[in-house]
Amino acid sequence: MFWNKEIECINRDELEKLQSQRLQSMVQRIYNNVPFYKKKFDELGINPKDITSVKQLSSLPFTYKSDLRDNYPFGLCAVPQQQIVRLHASSGTTGKATVVAYTQNDLDLWTEVIARSYTMAGISNSDTMQVSYGYGLFTGGLGAHYGAEKVGASVIPMSGGNTKKQLQLMEDFGSTVLACTPSYAAFLGESIVSANILDKIKLKIGVFGAEPWTEEMRQYIQNTMNIKAYNIYGLSEIIGPGVSMECECQNGSHIYEDHFIPEIINPETGEVLPEGELGELVFTAITKEALPLLRYRTRDLCTLTYEKCACGRTLARMGRIVGRSDDMLIVRGVNMFPSQVETVLLELPETTPHYAIIVDREGNLDTLEIHVEVAEQYWTDEMKQLDAIKKKITHALSNMLSLNPTVKLVEPNAMQRFEGKAQRVTDRRKL
Ligand code: ADP
Numbered sequence: 001m002f003w004n005k006e007i008e009c010i011n012r013d014e015l016e017k018l019q020s021q022r023l024q025s026m027v028q029r030i031y032n033n034v035p036f037y038k039k040k041f042d043e044l045g046i047n048p049k050d051i052t053s054v055k056q057l058s059s060l061p062f063t064y065k066s067d068l069r070d071n072y073p074f075g076l077c078a079v080p081q082q083q084i085v086r087l088h089a090s091s092g093t094t095g096k097a098t099v100v101a102y103t104q105n106d107l108d109l110w111t112e113v114i115a116r117s118y119t120m121a122g123i124s125n126s127d128t129m130q131v132s133y134g135y136g137l138f139t140g141g142l143g144a145h146y147g148a149e150k151v152g153a154s155v156i157p158m159s160g161g162n163t164k165k166q167l168q169l170m171e172d173f174g175s176t177v178l179a180c181t182p183s184y185a186a187f188l189g190e191s192i193v194s195a196n197i198l199d200k201i202k203l204k205i206g207v208f209g210a211e212p213w214t215e216e217m218r219q220y221i222q223n224t225m226n227i228k229a230y231n232i233y234g235l236s237e238i239i240g241p242g243v244s245m246e247c248e249c250q251n252g253s254h255i256y257e258d259h260f261i262p263e264i265i266n267p268e269t270g271e272v273l274p275e276g277e278l279g280e281l282v283f284t285a286i287t288k289e290a291l292p293l294l295r296y297r298t299r300d301l302c303t304l305t306y307e308k309c310a311c312g313r314t315l316a317r318m319g320r321i322v323g324r325s326d327d328m329l330i331v332r333g334v335n336m337f338p339s340q341v342e343t344v345l346l347e348l349p350e351t352t353p354h355y356a357i358i359v360d361r362e363g364n365l366d367t368l369e370i371h372v373e374v375a376e377q378y379w380t381d382e383m384k385q386l387d388a389i390k391k392k393i394t395h396a397l398s399n400m401l402s403l404n405p406t407v408k409l410v411e412p413n414a415m416q417r418f419e420g421k422a423q424r425v426t427d428r429r430k431l
């Protein structure tokens, strides 16, 4: 129903024309309505009237998360308060929360991109969707909610937490789709298995996002719940979830380029990188009214491809987020991402996907400790056997990270579970 073929399979020259028109009007709007952008353009000697093509995008200035914070709460809004109908705030994973505003048209656009996303995953009015993202300032819950209603699904606004009730409703209402963070999905999956109710559950599709997750985590979730799990990506500054979504090919996520123009840049130099190279993802929201951000630095690291997808869509695809430029840890001079640890642990049957990374410093030397939960069927009182497991994990992690972590084994179900975004890294160094 929301398979907008005309746009999603558009000829790329046509798309460029559409983007250019929209960019042109957006640049005028922000110049005229946002003093922050007017000042920036004037300082750089850019006349907004000269911007007529998307090809000129790389000549325009970036917007940073710090710009939103410096202009807290509404300084970057391009419309008067009377037109704002909703406020959200980013979850503040890294620092103080940032506020985002929506006009009615912005909310309609958000609902549209999520409806398009759910349609991409084959979700329709025959489905019952359990929304287990938190409802509130976080964009996950309400974003999923309106998108699901738009495709006509029966929506259960369950919100996060209360796992027992989640399972109860899943069973009683016959939920066919689950929407939550991948870490909560992993936990719900385990809970379903340990309650031995898999045969009473009708789930067939999961749409998970809001935090980085690996291909191995996808396999884990798909196998535990016997579903097909899709990746949805977004960030509140751009609109919320629904900036991009995986199609049935599960080979990268299609970006709704008719609304959000992506670029991949070198985070150090700001230079735009050639197709396929790993770098920082940058978005320009060309149709948003309340908060139309120009070249917003997401700090998320991934690759982009413009190759036509096997599904027929021509919309650009982004690879998985390998991490945020600010969640990269530098330990003893070596760069590492939590996602590398997840990849290793999920390849080993002896462990669960619940882990913690603790970085500290003794004297001048960084220390790296990784707490790993042992899978139930491998847990034993035999020290020798546990030592062998520990050795195996340490070896695999050392290979992946080029570092020698201290591995601590934790007994089954002892690691913390997360109902929203997982917090797995503790950096105790005072750098
Ligand atoms: P915060 O930056 O406070 O976490 P948001 O709630 O807006 O604010 O979260 C957006 C961020 O969440 C993205 O920039 C990205 O880092 C992460 N994210 C969202 N969806 C995904 C996804 N599917 N894969 C990886 N990371 C994601």
Ligand code: ZN
Pocket (backbone or CB within 6 Å): 247, 248, 249, 254, 309, 310, 311, 312, 313
């Ligand atoms: Zn596709």
